[in-house]
Amino acid sequence: MGLDAELQEVRDVMRARELFPEAVYTHQRSDFRGVELPVDSAVLAGLLPIALAAEEDLKGDVLARAVEVLRPAVWGQLAWMGLSWPAVPELNLGPEYARTGVQACFNTDANLEPATGHTVYVHVYPDDEDRARHLARMIGKDVVGPPEHGW
Numbered sequence: 375m376g377l378d379a380e381l382q383e384v385r386d387v388m389r390a391r392e393l394f395p396e397a398v399y400t401h402q403r404s405d406f407r408g409v410e411l412p413v414d415s416a417v418l419a420g421l422l423p424i425a426l427a428a429e430e431d432l433k434g435d436v437l438a439r440a441v442e443v444l445r446p447a448v449w450g451q452l453a454w455m456g457l458s459w460p461a462v463p464e465l466n467l468g469p470e471y472a473r474t475g476v477q478a479c480f481n482t483d484a485n486l487e488p489a490t491g492h493t494v495y496v497h498v499y500p501d502d503e504d505r506a507r508h509l510a511r512m513i514g515k516d517v518v519g520p521p522e523h524g525w
Contacts, residue, residue, distance in 0.1 A: 458471045
């Protein structure tokens with residue numbers, strides 16, 4: 375799972391550093407690991423805003439920690455990559471192992487451009503909208519927009 379977020383408050387960066395100490399924190403063009411960030415809050419304030427990028431295995435409380443970082447973030451996203459979509463025989467779709475993933479974006483779109491609210495993107499092979507619609511129906515939803523180019 376990947377987590378990306380922009381943080382504008384010192385307390386939010388300090389909490390994120392506790393939760394994801396090995397994440398990469400970026401200020402303009404400088405990257406720091408969480409453990410390398412300044413501990414002095416005045417120095418840290420001079421680096422704001424800070425973007426966080428973390429990759430974590432889905433075990434333990436990683437989702438709860440991610441939500442805690444996302445809650446105060448200006449924008450953020452969770453992305454699950456390297457999934458495999460099962461076959462859907464009723465739609466004549468075999469299993470898919472390439473271009474698979476789910477991306478939940480908060481106050482941003484899939485390209486990290488500002489957007490209102492949140493959107494969940496399902497990444498499927500190009501021209502495989504039937505699979506995306508099928509996946510949405512499995513959770514009682516529907517595709518709400520046209521296909522977009524993604525990762």
